[in-house]
Amino acid sequence: MKATTAAEMREIDRIAIHEYGIPGVVLMENAGRAVVRQLEVLAGQLQERRFCIFAGKGNNGGDGYVIARHLANQGAKVKVFLLGEKAAVSGDARINLDIIEKMNLDILEISSERDWDKARVAASFTDYIVDALLGTGVRGEVSGEMARLIDMINAAGKPVVAVDIPSGVDADAGRICGTAVAAACTITFGLPKPGLFLYPGAEYAGEITVTDIGIPAAVVAGQNIKQNIVMAENVRAVLPRRNPAAHKGTNGRTLVIAGSRGLSGAAAMAAEGALRAGAGLVTLAAPASLQDILATKLTEVMTKPLSEIDAGGISREAVADMIELAAGCDVLAIGPGIGRSEDTAAAVRETITAVECPLVLDADALYVLAGFTGLLTECAALPVLTPHPGEMARLTGHSIQLVNSDRINITRKAAGEWGSIVVLKGARTVVAFPDGEVYINPTGNAGMATGGTGDVLTGVIAGLIAQGMSSHDAAVAGVYIHGLAGNIAAQSGMVGLTATDLLKAVPAALYGINNY
Numbered sequence: 076m077k078a079t080t081a082a083e084m085r086e087i088d089r090i091a092i093h094e095y096g097i098p099g100v101v102l103m104e105n106a107g108r109a110v111v112r113q114l115e116v117l118a119g120q121l122q123e124r125r126f127c128i129f130a131g132k133g134n135n136g137g138d139g140y141v142i143a144r145h146l147a148n149q150g151a152k153v154k155v156f157l158l159g160e161k162a163a164v165s166g167d168a169r170i171n172l173d174i175i176e177k178m179n180l181d182i183l184e185i186s187s188e189r190d191w192d193k194a195r196v197a198a199s200f201t202d203y204i205v206d207a208l209l210g211t212g213v214r215g216e217v218s219g220e221m222a223r224l225i226d227m228i229n230a231a232g233k234p235v236v237a238v239d240i241p242s243g244v245d246a247d248a249g250r251i252c253g254t255a256v257a258a259a260c261t262i263t264f265g266l267p268k269p270g271l272f273l274y275p276g277a278e279y280a281g282e283i284t285v286t287d288i289g290i291p292a293a294v295v296a297g298q299n300i301k302q303n304i305v306m307a308e309n310v311r312a313v314l315p316r317r318n319p320a321a322h323k324g325t326n327g328r329t330l331v332i333a334g335s336r337g338l339s340g341a342a343a344m345a346a347e348g349a350l351r352a353g354a355g356l357v358t359l360a361a362p363a364s365l366q367d368i369l370a371t372k373l374t375e376v377m378t379k380p381l382s383e384i385d386a387g388g389i390s391r392e393a394v395a396d397m398i399e400l401a402a403g404c405d406v407l408a409i410g411p412g413i414g415r416s417e418d419t420a421a422a423v424r425e426t427i428t429a430v431e432c433p434l435v436l437d438a439d440a441l442y443v444l445a446g447f448t449g450l451l452t453e454c455a456a457l458p459v460l461t462p463h464p465g466e467m468a469r470l471t472g473h474s475i476q477l478v479n480s481d482r483i484n485i486t487r488k489a490a491g492e493w494g495s496i497v498v499l500k501g502a503r504t505v506v507a508f509p510d511g512e513v514y515i516n517p518t519g520n521a522g523m524a525t526g527g528t529g530d531v532l533t534g535v536i537a538g539l540i541a542q543g544m545s546s547h548d549a550a551v552a553g554v555y556i557h558g559l560a561g562n563i564a565a566q567s568g569m570v571g572l573t574a575t576d577l578l579k580a581v582p583a584a585l586y587g588i589n590n591y
């Protein structure tokens with residue numbers, strides 16, 4: 076499903092109104108009605124239910140007046156609070172404010188301290204609060220009276236329904252503009268906004284409903300929108316269908332190069348991740364001294380010893396073997412637990428530019444690419460990189476905080492510059508392609524913030540590529556499946572979830588998407 080930035084949505088609205096001739100009040104009417112339908116579902120019935128509608132001066136407030144009219148018509152008890160003066164309301168919002176004034180609805184401009192008291196009392200005795208203060212038109216930071224009102228709404232402790240986007244959440248990046256309304260649910264118009272899915276915005280949005288407001292589909296199609304929310308049907312459409320007569324050879328060969336002394340777990344997790352994603356044959360190449368321990372850990376994975384340095388990491392002498400092993404495989408995943416010695420770093424850099432098969436680069440393979448990202452364009456196939464925010468920060472030279480606050484743009488820019496598919500892990504995982512297309516993954520949970528889950532993801536993506544999926548599809552599908560497996564594993568407890576639980580849940584996640 077496509078997701079629009081605030082600027083794109085404004086342009087879509089403009090074209091719908093000015094080029095297609097759909098009056099703005101019609102769109103506003105559709106938007107307001109869609110919220111009322113959702114409120115009815117939420118409240119069971121509208122008659123006699125109490126609603127406080129907090130409206131701003133813009134079109135988001137305008138939606139609020141439409142909502143007020145329909146709620147009142149259906150017998151609900153409605154109070155409207157306007158932050159600012161009625162005289163400041165214009166355009167379509169003004170039309171709808173005038174209507175509810177003529178209907179003699181209870182409308183209060185909040186200005187004196189007495190008004191604030193009235194608003195606070197009403198909010199604490201209402202059944203539901205409708206947040207129509209700020210929508211996609213929010214600019215800069217929220218402060219002063221607006222911030223005070225948002226904090227008051229949050230303090231009321233009532234279920235809040237946000238109109239389009241919780242007031243104070245930045246639609247594009249999910250940033251909190253100083254303060255924001257914490258909603259139980261958000262009804263968003265036309266297309267979802269990335270900020271509803273990215274954290275911290277996602278936490279404030281609650282349950283998200285995307286609703287049609289009558290914008291012609293051609294307007295959206297003509298916009299070349301490059302943000303997407305990954306949906307189960309997108310993944311279903313690209314997952315390989317297993318041939319009933321399949322044998323292990325038909326489901327691809329995965330090579331995992333991973334591990335160093337003391338870091339055998341990461342290697343095992345990545346190799347098993349590939350198997351759990353359905354890969355036919357998985358070979359784990361690791362430093363020779365890890366062979367015994369890996370052979371004990373892994374039953375179904377073949378292991379190959381690599382020449383190693385004294386410290387227990389892959390040595391440069393292993394490069395020829397690694398290239399030869401990769402030549403017999405459909406994909407190479409490299410990096411988990413390999414360590415950061417200079418020898419290993421050089422071996423990794425030489426190998427990834429020499430092999431012909433698709434690549435998944437993770438963990439220490441990313442560490443050793445800092446300062447060498449130019450090598451990525453020398454890889455035979457578009458590589459998939461799976462950095463966590465710390466690795467991304469190191470590779471880009473940004474702070475971790477900046478990486479997390481602008482996940483879409485930073486990942487998109489990195490993918491373009493490195494000519495790679497970049498998977499920025501963490502809540503929410505973002506996948507970007509060099510052409511600027513970006514996918515936000517909605518699956519996963521906080522229980523997955525534990526050691527080894529990233530190694531599993533590397534294996535899952537590689538395992539999907541091995542089965543014939545393109546690196547593009549495998550990166551997007553891989554993060555979705557990985558997150559879904561996390562959600563399935565979390566059903567028996569989110570805290571204490573381990574990467575092993577996640578591994579075991581991957582087949583159930585696949586089954587949930589594909590039904591087999």
Ligand SMILES: NC(=O)C1=CN([C@@H]2O[C@H](COP(=O)(O)OP(=O)(O)OC[C@H]3O[C@@H](n4cnc5c(N)ncnc54)[C@H](O)[C@@H]3O)[C@@H](O)[C@H]2O)[C@@H](O)CC1
Nearest residue numbers: 088102103132133134135209210211212213214216217239
């Ligand atoms: N015709 C359209 O464009 C449609 C717009 N719709 C609604 O309109 C919204 C967008 O409307 P607008 O563009 O009028 O913008 P908003 O209504 O989201 O916000 C604009 C208002 O907020 C104030 N404001 C902005 N940043 C602020 C801050 N940091 N602190 C305090 N006040 C701030 C502005 O001064 C202005 O009064 C959408 O989110 C949606 O709810 C829907 O009615 C559908 C049709």
Ligand SMILES: [K+]
Nearest residue numbers: 206209240242
């Ligand atoms: K809002």
